[in-house]
Amino acid sequence: MSGPGPRYARGDRVRVSERFPPGHVRTPWYCRGRIGRVERICGRFRNPEQLAYGNREAALGTLYRVGFPSGSLWPDYRGSERDRVEIEIYEHWLEPVSGDAE
Amino acid sequence: MTEPAAGNTHGHDHDGYDVDPTHRHPPQPDLEDTPLVRHQVMQMAVTSLLVEKGIFSADDMRGQVERMDALNPSTGARLVARAWVDDAFRKRLLADSGAAAAELGIDIGPITILVMANTPRTHNLVVCTLCSCYPKFLLGIPPDWYKSRNYRRRAVREPRRVLAEFGTDLGPDVSIRVHDSTADMRYLILPMRPAGTNGMSEEDLAGLVTRDALIGVTVPRAA
Numbered sequence: 001m002s003g004p005g006p007r008y009a010r011g012d013r014v015r016v017s018e019r020f021p022p023g024h025v026r027t028p029w030y031c032r033g034r035i036g037r038v039e040r041i042c043g044r045f046r047n048p049e050q051l052a053y054g055n056r057e058a059a060l061g062t063l064y065r066v067g068f069p070s071g072s073l074w075p076d077y078r079g080s081e082r083d084r085v086e087i088e089i090y091e092h093w094l095e096p097v098s099g100d101a102e
Numbered sequence: 103m104t105e106p107a108a109g110n111t112h113g114h115d116h117d118g119y120d121v122d123p124t125h126r127h128p129p130q131p132d133l134e135d136t137p138l139v140r141h142q143v144m145q146m147a148v149t150s151l152l153v154e155k156g157i158f159s160a161d162d163m164r165g166q167v168e169r170m171d172a173l174n175p176s177t178g179a180r181l182v183a184r185a186w187v188d189d190a191f192r193k194r195l196l197a198d199s200g201a202a203a204a205e206l207g208i209d210i211g212p213i214t215i216l217v218m219a220n221t222p223r224t225h226n227l228v229v230c231t232l233c234s235c236y237p238k239f240l241l242g243i244p245p246d247w248y249k250s251r252n253y254r255r256r257a258v259r260e261p262r263r264v265l266a267e268f269g270t271d272l273g274p275d276v277s278i279r280v281h282d283s284t285a286d287m288r289y290l291i292l293p294m295r296p297a298g299t300n301g302m303s304e305e306d307l308a309g310l311v312t313r314d315a316l317i318g319v320t321v322p323r324a325a
Contacts (some may be wrong), residue, residue: 003313026285030258042214045286065288074259080223082277087259088285096284 005063006091007008012038013097014066016089027093031085035097036068039086047090062091106239108163171243172220174208176269177208178290179311180238181217183304186295192219203240211239218281219292220321225276226291227318229257230283237288241313268319298324 008014010053018033027049042063050058070083105120127167138146153160181203184191195202201217218226234249247253256264261278265271271279281289293315299307310322 007167024199026232028282029259030231038312042285042287048285065287067279070258070261070278078260079262080277081277083261084277085280085282088287090285 006041006064008038008041008064008091008094008096010038010040014038014064014094015097016066017093017095019093021049023049025049027089028087031066031068031071031087031089034073036066036072036087039065039067042088043061045091047060047092064089064091064094066094129215170238171188173238173240173242175241175311175313175316176308178237178313178316179308180206181208181290182311183308183315185292186299186307187304192292195292209236209239213237213286213288215240215288215290216281217290217292218279218318220294220318222294223276225265225272225278225287225321227257227261227278227280228283228291229254229280231255232284233257235283235288237290240290241316245313265319268314270320285302291316292315293318294320296322296324 014037015035016027016033019086020029020032042065044058044060045063046058048058051094065086067084067086069081070079070085071077071081073085078080110165149163152158153163165245181195181199184206185195191202191205194205196217196219199217200210203210218228220226231254234244236244236248238244253264253299258280261280263273265278273285293311295307296310312320312322314320315322
């Protein structure tokens with residue numbers, strides 16, 4: 001996990017890592033590889049992938065809420081273009097989108 | 103339905119249903135008739151050990167279960183009703199639900215709860231696609247459907263159909279924000295105050311706010 005300051009700011013576009021490690025991962029499959037926008041920074045929390053195995057010293061990292069247009073998650077989505085899904089994602093699951101933020 | 107059916111030998115009828123007194127209903131299984139799963143066995147074993155070693159008493163354990171079971175949605179409803187009658191409180195509730203709830207003597211528990219306000223243009227809905235994360239301190243134990251795979255996968259995939267099945271039809275002008283409660287936050291929906299409730303007391307307003315409205319699968323209506 002990265003250093004103490006949040007790497008992303010509200011409004012930044014981010015891509016969810018397209019990785020599929022085993023274990024207690026809190027990143028839903030349906031958003032992996034998808035691009036969203038940081039809706040808010042939730043604070044710093046211990047990495048659940050380590051906590052789940054009894055590591056009380058699990059690394060602290062920033063947790064974000066990232067919003068995705070529902071239509072970008074499911075191409076055949078039926079609803080308003082403004083419909084969206086907002087998901088809590090830890091920083092180590094996010095990648096910068098080129099041309100943005102970094 | 104006055105003619106006793108064949109087999110009724112005890113002198114009165116049963117309003118038309120099967121009246122054979124020798125008829126046996128299939129037994130309702132007792133709790134013990136379902137085999138324990140591994141985690142139940144583990145929970146019982148760990149509880150016994152902790153009590154045996156004096157970490158806590160059996161009464162502590164019982165009391166904690168009783169407290170958890172006593173949590174219920176009326177607590178969340180009180181917050182909503184106060185927000186409806188007091189706009190400054192509403193702003194504080196949206197900014198920091200823990201501090202705002204404490205003003206009413208309500209403990210939201212150890213986990214941050216984000217309050218999401220419905221507007222005429224946006225409806226909010228909560229799901230935990232990964233398990234069953236839920237704001238227990240404000241709503242109590244979640245309903246079974248909230249934990250079902252069907253609700254969990256469809257709430258993010260086709261929320262409008264899910265809402266319609268709950269009897270909630272949003273117009274096309276209303277957008278949906280689905281909050282997937284995947285990690286360290288929990289969510290409470292702040293519904294809009296229904297029309298026709300002017301002059302109602304805060305307590306009566308709270309009575310209109312149901313569990314399902316606080317999850318976002320319905321909206322409160324004036325009684």
